[in-house]
Amino acid sequence: MNLPRRAFLAALAAVVGAPAAAQQPIAAAEARALVEGLIRDLSSVEQLTRPGPERDRALDSALGRYVALDRVGRFLLGASRQQATPAELAEYDRLVPGFILADVRGEIAKLVAQSIAIEEVQARSDREALVRSRFRRRAGGSVRVDWRVQRLADGSLRIVDVFVNGVSRFVIRRDEFQAVVRSGGMPALLALLRKGPGA
Amino acid sequence: MHAPAEPDRIARAVRDVGAAAARRPRWVLALAVLGALLAGLVAARNLAVDTDSTRMLSPELPHRQRELALNAAFPGLNNRFVVLVEAPDGDSADLFLERLVAAIGRHPEALAQPFAASLDPFFRRNGLLYRDDAELDSLLARLSRAGPLLATLAAEPRLEAYFAALAEGVVDADRIAGGEAALARALAETDRTIRARLAGPSRPLPFSALFEPEGEVRRVLTVVPRLDFTRFQPAGPARAALEAAIREARAAPGAGEVEVFVTGDPAMRSEELRSVTQGLGLALGVSLLAVGALFALAFRRLALAGVALLVVVVALTATAAFASLAFDALNLVSMAFAVLLTGLGADYAIHLILRLREPGADWPQAACDLGPALLLCALTTSLGFLAFVPTPFVGMAQLGVIGAFGVFAAFVAAVLIVPAGVALVGAHPPLPPRPAPSARAGRMAAWGVLALVAAAALLVPHARFEADPMALRDPDAPSVRAFDLLFDQKETRPYVASVLVRDPARAEELARRLERSPLVERVVTPERLLPGPEAEFRREAIEAVAAGLLPQLEAGEPPIPTEDGLNRLRAALAAHPRPGGAALAEALRQLEARAATDPTLLRDLERDVLFHWPATLARLRTSLAPDPEPRLADLPAPLLERYRNARGDLRVEVVPRADLRDHRARAAFVAEVRRVAPDAAGPVVNLEESGAVVARAMVTATLLALLACGLTLLVLTRDLPGTLATLAPVLAAVVLTVGASALLKVPFNYANVIALPMLLGAGIDSAIHMAARARGGPAAALSSSTPRAVVFSAFTTIAAFGSLMLSAHRGVASIGALLLVALSATTICTLALQPAALALVRRVRRAAEPAR
Structure with missing residues (x-):
């Protein structure tokens, strides 16, 4: 079968290009820009919408663009993934993005509405950086928030964890998920995901 | 006749x-x-005595041939002292082990190759990759929650800084001090350390207690004795050197409440020889006396x-x-x-x-x-x-x-x-002749004994043979008591089966078939000593915690204000009731009162509180940065040599799920292993x-x-x-x-x-x-x-x-x-x-x- 030259080159670029992008080291500016973009988008949602379902949807949409929801979802399930049936996994993958968004939405949105300063970007490896920022509380004092940014397999840059004063929200959640699976199995975890993070 | x-x-x-x-x-x-x-x-x-009970059977027997081949390929497998160290916390256990290894090093004529996984650099870097998934997730969550407390101490290792961080933890345990449970332990341990100092003796604060599950910590150290076969007790000098090393390690300051047990074949054999010779000596003396007395009675x-x-x-x-x-x-x-x-x-x-x-x-x-x-x-x-x-x-x-x-x-x-x-x-x-008993009495005795024999015949099918040589040893011998302790944890159970192979692929294939059995807990091959694919779940969690925690530890600036820590802790305890908080508050009150008249008290307490901190911090940093791709060559030689020898022979170790001191479980396990691997050898098969x-x-x-x-x-x-x-x-x-x-x-x-x-x-x-x-x-x-x-x-x-x-x-x-x-x-x-x-x-x- 003869492929047109342009189509062949396009296919080649698709095959070769994606891994090449995935291997590209993260530049500090790139990581900083990603976090700044998230803060900017969340701030504008906070300013332009009133609290309620519409704002939540807008925040989720913004967070979804910056946070690697699939990867975080896999991380939260950890080794319990090996115990789940394919049907339970499919259900988990369907439910967990909403749960993550609801989990981080309130806290992150609350923080970014306040004064923020990105202090430095630390390269942790070729494919990972830590963007360190500090939020000044209106009531006084500050909160350190660090953003773990990774280049994913498709070459895109995403936030994979958020540390508030060094405490990883997703590590804590992962421990909670494991405890739920240990005591009630995957059905109990799926029930928790349906109820949401406030349950 | x-x-x-x-x-x-x-x-x-x-x-x-x-x-x-x-x-x-x-x-x-x-x-x-x-x-x-x-x-x-x-x-x-x-007269000489050989305590090796395995040599009591003909070496021509097929299972003895397999055992001899295994021992020839891996000669040091059973010839080691096993030292069990039990401590209230990991810090005390590891400190004692470090000192013990150093003391053993001063007896090269009697002891060689001390090895404890918890001290080995490879396992210090990669140990978390081997933890149980759920246990690791809990540990990492506690570590992550304790980031501010740890970072404060990393930046300012002072008593005031510790008290200040603890005060913040009392206000917000989840974000400062590892969570409610970890905070409760921190308060209790701090209380104990302060009260110990007020009473006089030093009691270092165990930082590991804040993160590890509650309960005693057990560590295992193995050491190879140099046997002297010219002696009645070949392991005698090595055992004496080991006891001396244990005494030296105990005598060092800050050793804490550590219990030490010594077992392993050389220890058990030497104690068995002692108990047998003492027992036989006593029995011989008693029997000669008793026989002499009976002679006197019989002959008058x-x-x-x-x-x-x-x-x-x-x-x-x-x-x-x-x-x-x-x-x-x-x-x-x-x-x-x-x-x-x-x-x-x-x-x-x-x-x-x-x-x-x-x-x-x-x-x-x-x-x-x-x-x-x-x-x-x-x-x-x-x-x-x-x-x-x-x-x-x-x-x-x-x-x-x-x-x-x-x-x-x-x-x-x-x-x-x-x-x-x-x-x-x-x-x-x-001596006067005795009258013969009456015929009636004789008949009654005969029928009575026949009835006894008939009753005994019913019990004959219930008689059994005990194959475990451990059942013969003195149960109160220290090495036998310590051997029993090895069965408490699946990781240290001594009754395992071994299969010798040459090819890594064959070892893996055998391991896969063996681990399908419900009687098998796990199968270890040289390759399987490395963290397997399932460790990737652990690695991603470790990396997540490290990403948040390590930069805090390196920051050099405490995230929590550290001035006036003692007063802030007392105020926090007064304002936020916590389990153990009232006791600590009272200890702090006494501390303050005594410190007013004793200028060295707070300095001494600072030494107690921070005694384990440098080692804790170093271990934390090391364990949160595991090797990206550990290789066989990275494994500690004393461990790898138990599974792969210089000739390239590989040992596949089959660890049972049940406690094989039970003879039924033992028979079932050996039958199952030999069904898959007829050439299996090792202590439990031999036994x-x-x-x-x-x-x-x-x-x-x-x-x-x-x-x-x-x-x-x-x-x-x-x-x-x-x-x-x-x-x-x-x-x-x-x-x-x-x-x-x-x-x-x-x-x-x-x-x-x-x-x-x-x-x-x-x-x-x-x-x-x-x-x-x-x-x-x-x-x-x-x-x-x-x-x-x-x-x-x-x-x-x-x-x-x-x-x-x-x-x-x-x-x-x-x-x-x-x-x-x-x-x-x-x-x-x-x-x-x-x-x-x-x-x-x-x-x-x-x-x-x-x-x-």
Whole structure:
């Protein structure tokens, strides 16, 4: 079968290009820009919408663009993934993005509405950086928030964890998920995901 | 029993030898004493003991061949001290281990290759990758939550900073101090450290207690002893060096409440040798005293008791000298020969002396009456001893050869020393004959014993063989108690199976097949020592925590204001009630009050609080940065060498799920492993298959002893009914003994399997004597000195064998217990059943005569 030259080159670029992008080291500016973009988008949602379902949807949409929801979802399930049936996994993958968004939405949105300063970007490896920022509380004092940014397999840059004063929200959640699976199995975890993070 | 033709010559020989000795009694007795001294000297110079119970079976057995191949490929596998360190927290345990390893390093002449995974750099970097997933997630969550507290101390390792961080933790445990549970432990541990300092002694604050699960921490260290085979205790110097190293490590400051247990094959063997030799020494002393007392009671003259004791001592020393010259080393079972001979050797002297005390008795008559029977007894007892020689149980065969020699030595000593001694001290006054028991009493006794035998027969199927050599050792020996502790945790369980392979692919294929079994907990191959694909879940969690925590630890600036920490902590505790908070607040109040008058108190407390901090921080940093791709070459050599040798042989280790001290679980596990890997070896396979070999050897030896004794009796007496009547009570005693073994829960084992063949060989002696004296009818036998001799022989034998029960070594004690039961059963059955059996034979003969 003869492929047109342009189509062949396009296919080649698709095959070769994606891994090449995935291997590209993260530049500090790139990581900083990603976090700044998230803060900017969340701030504008906070300013332009009133609290309620519409704002939540807008925040989720913004967070979804910056946070690697699939990867975080896999991380939260950890080794319990090996115990789940394919049907339970499919259900988990369907439910967990909403749960993550609801989990981080309130806290992150609350923080970014306040004064923020990105202090430095630390390269942790070729494919990972830590963007360190500090939020000044209106009531006084500050909160350190660090953003773990990774280049994913498709070459895109995403936030994979958020540390508030060094405490990883997703590590804590992962421990909670494991405890739920240990005591009630995957059905109990799926029930928790349906109820949401406030349950 | 008909008078045999052959014994006449024997009787003449016994009579003539004894008569010659009686003509020169002083010379004979002096030579006997001198001979005993010389033999004792030879024995003391040459006797050695080999405590390796695996060498008690023939090396030709297939499972022994596999075991020998495994030991050749991995020679250090079992030859290690295993040191268990139990501490209230990981900090104390690791600090003690570090000091112990350093102290062991100062004894290179006795100890080598100390290895503890928790100290090894590889496992310090990668240890978290090996943790249970759920346990690791909890640990990491606690670590993540404790980031601000840790970062504060990393930046300012001061007491005030610690108190300030703790104060913040009291306000918000989830974000500062590792969560509610970790905070509660931090408050409690801080309280204990402050109160200890107020009371005087230092008690370092254990930081690991904040993150690790509550409960004692156990660490394992292995160390290879340099054995000195020129010594009676080859591991003795190494054990002494290890104990010295433990004392040195304990003496260092901040050692804490650490408990140390030493086990492993070299430790258990040296303690076993000590317990066996001490037990046998005690048993020998007690048995000689008891036998001497019984002699005095039986003969009612101390001088005659002395003559009989001399017979025993001469037989003992001669046999010890023979054993030391005939064998390179005795084993743990054959060492019991001395006590066994004390009991058995006494019989010949008792029968001869009591016969000489019958009214009107003289040596020629006594020799003619008893000589053939005594020789026959020596022969049958030897056959009982020798019954294990054709079996692969070479360890017991050694006892058999020594015992057989000893029995003949006792016979010869009795024939020489008794007439000489009696000639010197006299046998008078004669003991009055005892009336024979009434026929009715005899019948009642016979029926009573038959009923007992019938009841015992019902228990016979419940008798069992205990294959585990651990069941023989002194349960109170420190190394045995420590060995039991190894079973508490699946990671340290010592009963594993091993399969030798050459190819890594074959090792993995075997491992996959073996781990499908529900009886298998896990399978370890060299490749599997590395974190597997499932560790990726752990690695991503470690990286997540490290990403948040490590930058905080490196920041150099405390995230929490650190000034005025003590007051802030007191204020926080007052404002936020927490578990343990009130106690800590009170301790802080006392601290403040004392600090006002003691200027060094806070400095000393700071030292206590921060004692473990530098090591904790270093470990934290290291463990949060695991190797990206650990390789086999990165593994610590002492560990890798247990699974891959220099030749490239690979060892696949199969770890059981159940506790294999249970014999049913053990049998099932070994059968399952061998179904998949017929070539499997290792301690548990060896133990199970050796047990089967010994159990078969016991049955074989018992049947051989029965056949040999029966044929000997038949050949020498040429009287089939008489032979059957003689064997009947002994067979009844076998049934009683096996039934009693089941009832008393004294299972057969490596040590006491000699009981049944010996019961046949030695137990038949009483029946032979009774039969020999029953030529004039059962009543004549019962009124002669023979029943008294039979009873006192039984008493001396029982006293000697029973003294073995004083041994703390369960194997030696079980020889005593089972032989005591066996010989008691034999005596009862002989006295109760044999007269009835002989009477039955007579009635059958009389009934048959007219028909002829």
